[in-house]
Amino acid sequence: xxxxxxxxxxxxxxxxxxxxxxxxxxxxxxxxxxxxxxxxxxxxxxxxxxxxxxxxxxxxxxxxxxxxxxxxxxxxxxxxxxxxxxxxxxxxxxxxxxxxxxxxxxxxxxxxxxxxxxxxxxxxxxxxxxxxxxxxxxxxxxxxxxxxxxxxxxxxxxxxxxxxxxxxxxxxxxxxxxxxxxxxxxxxxxxxxxxxxxxxxxxxxxxxxxxxxxxxxxxxxxxxxxxxxxxxxxxxxxxxxxxxxxxxxxxxxxxxxxxxxxxxxxxxxxxxxxxxxxxxxxxxxxxxxxxxxxxxxxxxxxxxxxxxxxxxxxxxxxxxxxxxxxxxxxx
Amino acid sequence: xxxxxxxxxxxxxxxxxxxxxxxxxxxxxxxxxxxxxxxxxxxxxxxxxxxxxxxxxxxxxxxxxxxxxxxxxxxxxxxxxxxxxxxxxxxxxxxxxxxxxxxxxxxxxxxxxxxxxxxxxxxxxxxxxxxxxxxx
Numbered sequence: 001x002x003x004x005x006x007x008x009x010x011x012x013x014x015x016x017x018x019x020x021x022x023x024x025x026x027x028x029x030x031x032x033x034x035x036x037x038x039x040x041x042x043x044x045x046x047x048x049x050x051x052x053x054x055x056x057x058x059x060x061x062x063x064x065x066x067x068x069x070x071x072x073x074x075x076x077x078x079x080x081x082x083x084x085x086x087x088x089x090x091x092x093x094x095x096x097x098x099x100x101x102x103x104x105x106x107x108x109x110x111x112x113x114x115x116x117x118x119x120x121x122x123x124x125x126x127x128x129x130x131x132x133x134x135x136x137x138x139x140x141x142x143x144x145x146x147x148x149x150x151x152x153x154x155x156x157x158x159x160x161x162x163x164x165x166x167x168x169x170x171x172x173x174x175x176x177x178x179x180x181x182x183x184x185x186x187x188x189x190x191x192x193x194x195x196x197x198x199x200x201x202x203x204x205x206x207x208x209x210x211x212x213x214x215x216x217x218x219x220x221x222x223x224x225x226x227x228x229x230x231x232x233x234x235x236x237x238x239x240x241x242x243x244x245x246x247x248x249x250x251x252x253x254x255x256x257x258x259x260x261x262x263x264x265x266x267x268x269x270x271x272x273x274x275x276x277x278x279x280x281x282x283x284x285x286x287x288x289x290x291x292x293x294x295x296x297x298x299x300x301x302x303x304x305x306x307x308x309x310x311x312x313x314x315x316x317x318x319x320x321x322x323x324x325x326x327x328x329x330x331x
Numbered sequence: 332x333x334x335x336x337x338x339x340x341x342x343x344x345x346x347x348x349x350x351x352x353x354x355x356x357x358x359x360x361x362x363x364x365x366x367x368x369x370x371x372x373x374x375x376x377x378x379x380x381x382x383x384x385x386x387x388x389x390x391x392x393x394x395x396x397x398x399x400x401x402x403x404x405x406x407x408x409x410x411x412x413x414x415x416x417x418x419x420x421x422x423x424x425x426x427x428x429x430x431x432x433x434x435x436x437x438x439x440x441x442x443x444x445x446x447x448x449x450x451x452x453x454x455x456x457x458x459x460x461x462x463x464x465x466x467x
Binding site for chain 2: 120
């Protein structure tokens with residue numbers, strides 16, 4: 001069986017799944033809109049967690065939060081299920097497909113065979129949609145891929161039962177009810193306010209303050225850890241910012257697209273101007289990423305180079321503090 | 332980022348995997364999407380992350396041959412795992428997994444335990460015991 005499901009590529013997996021599932025149910029919601037309403041934008045440095053032997057710095061809200069917030073704000077109800085028993089997980093999935101209901105799944109990336117090898121590491125918060133089954137093969141719409149793909153029963157079970165941090169445990173989700181009147185405007189305001197609150201949080205590891213904390217740390221890294229480790233850490237920052245489906249500039253461009261779309265819906269020209277500023281901020285993040293990665297390439301031990309990227313990051317922290325203050329006043 | 336400035340670095344690009352979606356503005360300042368085949372900053376970062384893994388694997392192999400650690404650590408690195416992740420795959424406490432890194436302890440492991448590890452690493456027990464025969 002094959003459900004009539006339109007695959008549209010997105011930059012980020014969770015936004016993409018939500019946007020595609022909403023569209024399947026007759027609601028035109030773009031990826032940036034999902035991201036903005038769901039308050040996906042964030043900056044957070046988590047000192048006690050390490051990933052790939054480097055400090056964890058995230059540019060977005062934790063997996064699952066974006067959809068939850070989005071759903072709550074527009075009045076969509078989602079059903080989420082996890083299963084201890086892989087057989088039950090498969091049975092429930094098949095049942096949904098028989099009922100013509102495409103579902104979202106949380107999966108681990110490491111065993112995702114259609115992913116390029118170099119991107120396959122133990123990351124368990126990837127999302128995709130299953131939209132059908134032909135014999136033993138599931139039809140997969142992975143929003144970060146250009147085209148739809150397939151996975152066999154075993155392959156799908158393996159990724160649904162990946163282990164480690166954030167293990168999916170067969171996690172499956174889909175919208176079950178929709179509001180009578182679908183209104184984005186109040187949801188947009190709530191989403192923006194939430195993001196401003198996060199980015200302006202008076203906590204040294206979150207938001208604009210978090211950015212400046214990391215800038216300070218970068219200055220100390222070469223002396224504290226030696227250039228090799230410092231470079232590895234910087235490389236990780238670049239990867240978190242650019243690699244994992246951020247749409248560029250650590251989600252800043254997606255957010256700018258959201259502000260632009262919102263300025264039309266809310267008839268608010270201020271948001272259009274802020275969208276342009278956010279694009280500039282995104283460009284600034286890209287410059288930071290490029291300079292940070294080039295330190296790595298040159299392998300030269302110049303503290304100056306670290307100070308230079310730290311300066312860039314500090315400027316970004318200041319600029320975003322100012323930006324989200326303005327954004328807060330604009331809605 | 333302007334649409335025509337979306338980078339198209341081909342270092343890691345392969346046709347079968349397709350391109351990645353980016354957000355950019357067109358010449359009228361409106362947001363749109365564009366496909367990118369890669370970008371220098373990402374290529375460098377990814378390249379170095381892969382090199383770091385290779386180094387870890389080579390180092391683990393050296394220590395296995397010097398009898399300083401067991402092949403379990405080596406295969407853990409090959410599978411890009413960390414002790415915590417491996418522990419969760421084999422369903423044991425992390426300290427037990429780490430203890431199995433000791434060559435003396437590894438030698439005394441039961442077939443059942445060895446099979447558990449071999450299954451997770453997707454290799455045979457024979458191969459788990461003899462890393463010289465592996466080509467990595």
